[in-house]
Amino acid sequence: MPPAIARTELDLGHLYRTHITMVRQRCLRILGAQAMAEDIAQDVFVSFAETYGSKPPERSGALLYAMATHRALNALRDGRRRNEILAQNASTEVEIPNELGVDLRRALAALDPELAAIGTYTYVDGMEQDEIAEVLGLHRRTVSRRLEAFRVEARALLGGQR
Numbered sequence: 001m002p003p004a005i006a007r008t009e010l011d012l013g014h015l016y017r018t019h020i021t022m023v024r025q026r027c028l029r030i031l032g033a034q035a036m037a038e039d040i041a042q043d044v045f046v047s048f049a050e051t052y053g054s055k056p057p058e059r060s061g062a063l064l065y066a067m068a069t070h071r072a073l074n075a076l077r078d079g080r081r082r083n084e085i086l087a088q089n090a091s092t093e094v095e096i097p098n099e100l101g102v103d104l105r106r107a108l109a110a111l112d113p114e115l116a117a118i119g120t121y122t123y124v125d126g127m128e129q130d131e132i133a134e135v136l137g138l139h140r141r142t143v144s145r146r147l148e149a150f151r152v153e154a155r156a157l158l159g160g161q162r
Contacts, residue, residue, distance in 0.1 A: 012049055019061055020045070023068045029124050030072035032105065040071045047071075066135065073116050076109035107154035118143060119150040 027037035108116045121127045133140040
């Protein structure tokens with residue numbers, strides 16, 4: 001095996017060992033289903049390897065975290081998977097804080113991906129608006145406006161439950 005190929009495999013293996021727990025936990029917090037979280041976590045690393053190959057960017061952990069967020073949210077939007085997640089939701093050990101008084105996973109599945117990401121960072125991760133702005137590369141005020149839009153749309157979508 002040529003040295004360049006061995007180095008690529010070693011780098012990706014190291015990246016996987018370093019970040020798989022974080023990626024799995026991220027997926028689990030959003031999805032609430034262990035098996036589905038495992039599948040999505042694997043997909044994240046496959047996609048990362050296909051996109052970046054042997055030259056991962058400097059902030060690989062942050063990128064993997066963002067990719068896991070988006071992949072998990074996409075899985076929620078998938079109708080077949082959404083039904084499976086909602087059926088398993090009652091038995092999950094992961095508790096999502098729900099300040100909105102609505103079924104947060106249903107809202108995340110149905111809303112615009114950008115609003116869903118901001119809602120996830122806020123209500124699932126408990127991140128402050130300044131932190132979300134840094135992760136998404138937005139101004140804090142933009143995050144604030146989009147978070148309010150998330151709240152309004154989530155309430156409207158779910159019939160104003162409180």
